[in-house]
Amino acid sequence: MRLRPRKQQLLGLLPPSLVQTHGPRADNAVYLSFDDGPHPEHTPRLLDLLAAQRVRASFFLVGRHAERHPALAERIVAEGHMIGNHSYTHASFGPMPLRQQVGEFDRTDEVLRAFDQRSRHRVRPPQGHLSPALLLHCAGRRRSIVYWSYDSLDYQRDSSEALRERLRAAPPRAGDIVLMHDDSDKATEALAALLPAWRQRGYQFLPLPADGA
Numbered sequence: 151m152r153l154r155p156r157k158q159q160l161l162g163l164l165p166p167s168l169v170q171t172h173g174p175r176a177d178n179a180v181y182l183s184f185d186d187g188p189h190p191e192h193t194p195r196l197l198d199l200l201a202a203q204r205v206r207a208s209f210f211l212v213g214r215h216a217e218r219h220p221a222l223a224e225r226i227v228a229e230g231h232m233i234g235n236h237s238y239t240h241a242s243f244g245p246m247p248l249r250q251q252v253g254e255f256d257r258t259d260e261v262l263r264a265f266d267q268r269s270r271h272r273v274r275p276p277q278g279h280l281s282p283a284l285l286l287h288c289a290g291r292r293r294s295i296v297y298w299s300y301d302s303l304d305y306q307r308d309s310s311e312a313l314r315e316r317l318r319a320a321p322p323r324a325g326d327i328v329l330m331h332d333d334s335d336k337a338t339e340a341l342a343a344l345l346p347a348w349r350q351r352g353y354q355f356l357p358l359p360a361d362g363a
């Protein structure tokens with residue numbers, strides 16, 4: 151496993167309006183992103199930390215979770231974070247027909263519209279699975295896909311201390327889109343220890359634009 155996956159480097163060759171893999175490197179901003187929520191226990195703790203540290207980020211929500219926990223999705227938007235579309239069921243896109251993949255995104259757009267009044271949202275497919283057919287579909291519909299340049303590997307079966315030390319040893323750089331998850335407390339616990347030091351480096355933490363580049 152690599153913190154900077156090669157696949158994302160290849161996707162970075164595509165037009166950024168279609169596939170965004172990193173943010174602008176010039177303005178000393180790091181783009182934290184959290185997938186798979188909202189989660190009734192873990193997401194509030196993360197939001198508390200981000201608010202206390204004056205950090206804004208991006209949340210790629212699973213449609214059925216947002217439907218089940220609307221107050222949390224409202225809170226995410228109210229606190230200045232960007233919400234993106236991470237499918238409705240989070241089922242693997244690998245064996246799924248294109249029509250069903252598109253249905254997952256469309257249904258989630260419907261759910262998310264209630265929170266930010268946007269009819270379409272930037273998408274991040276589950277596990278980042280992007281077939282050529284889905285890529286072409288998104289290009290034709292001008293649907294913006296967001297990847298990451300820095301994989302925190304917070305979904306690995308290790309401790310928050312291990313995650314913290316991995317991030318401390320190889321911190322994100324300006325422009326990085328950092329992949330994390332809010333369906334556990336691992337990222338929150340690691341960030342609680344790291345964010346003050348990253349701030350001292352002069353980083354600002356910004357949400358991704360809600361529209362593609």
Ligand SMILES: [Zn+2]
Nearest residue numbers: 185186276277
């Ligand atoms: Zn996911």
